[in-house]
Amino acid sequence: MTDGKRRRGLAAASALLGGVLVLSACTGGGEDDSAGGDETSQTTVDKAAAEKASEAQIKITPKDGSANASINNSAAVTVSKGTLTEVTMATVDGTEVSGEISADKTSWKPSGQLERSTTYKVTATAQDSEGRAAHENASFTTVSPANSFIGTFTPDDGTTVGVGMPVSINFDKEITNKADVQKGVTVTSSSGQEVACHWFSTQRMDCRPEDYWQAGSTVTLKLALDGVEGAEGVYGVQQKTVSFTIGRNQVSYVDAKTKQMKVTRDGKTVKTIPISAGSPENKTYEGQMVISEKFKETRMNGATVGFTDDDGEGEYDIKDVPHAMRLSTSGTFIHGNYWGAKSIFGNANTSHGCVGLADTKGADDPNTPGSWFYENSMVGDVVVVQNTGDRTIAPDNGLNGWNMDWAQWKAGSAL
Incomplete structure (x- = not known):
């Protein structure tokens, strides 16, 4: 063999041997580990990767990236x-x-309940029976x-109310x-009475x-509205349950013709009180009205209910009306009256549409008819107004759905 051929042969053998060495090193087959730091590290990684993973399986809801999640x-x-x-x-x-x-x-x-329009992050760790850890993370945004x-x-929950109190729900969206x-x-x-709901509008339902x-x-009122689509999107x-108690049965009858009010309990008259209803020019609504609010003293300004003089000022503005109880949203009250002559009660109808009872300024005399009726009434009690000559109050003017017969009431259900 010539020198040139010998050199080419040695070069080929060296290249082949080098390839064998590279392949051997890649499989970790060397006998001497003293100079093989990379080999030891790779072996450790391989062993860790080969270990069996935790069997624990974690689930977070809502799923990662969700929007409009329930609170x-x-x-x-x-x-x-x-x-x-x-x-x-x-x-x-x-x-x-x-x-x-x-x-x-x-x-x-x-x-507790979450906040609306808020993004939350959840991180969870679990372990299986052999103590091996599993991890999961997710984030979501509430509606x-x-x-x-x-x-x-x-x-409200836990209250005691009169026999006329409906469940009234006002929604903040149509x-x-x-x-x-x-x-x-x-x-x-708990009485077993059938209950029906009636929609007065796209935002109010009474039952x-x-x-x-x-x-x-x-x-008992149960609201299971979580996730219910009320309108598109x-x-x-x-999601809550509330309950309230019905008190004693008290219904009072105001007769604008006799100018007397009979207060009944379980159908029996317990007291008769002289009243002064709306004047012939400002008649009081007729019908069944439910007391929705009570104020020991309150301001009544005629301008807020359309009674104004030529200058646009209220025809009256009394800042301390005693023992006032609301009967309608539009401003009908039954209340104490200290500014009128005592002789009008039982004898003349003089108000702008409210029902007045004799009372004293300051609402601090417990012996007046106004004070007695206030102390013996509760929200939800019924006041039936008769013989005024005016129209029957609209069922949705206050909590006064009792002025709609049962067939009409049920016809307003969406079910």
């Missing part, structure tokens, strides 16, 4: 094939949300006020899917039985 029940963390060891939830600005892991350590939920609706209801919303509202009574509530019964956020 009630959407946030939750659950785990299968393991137990939760830590869950944290906070707003994007770092405000932490309190919550609690269940006794069996398989679920977690926030302690905005613009994309949600709430219903303001009366009466409801076009009335049937879906009504399905989410349930009103029941009542055919006749007044039975005295002593308990009425507008969802409910309420």
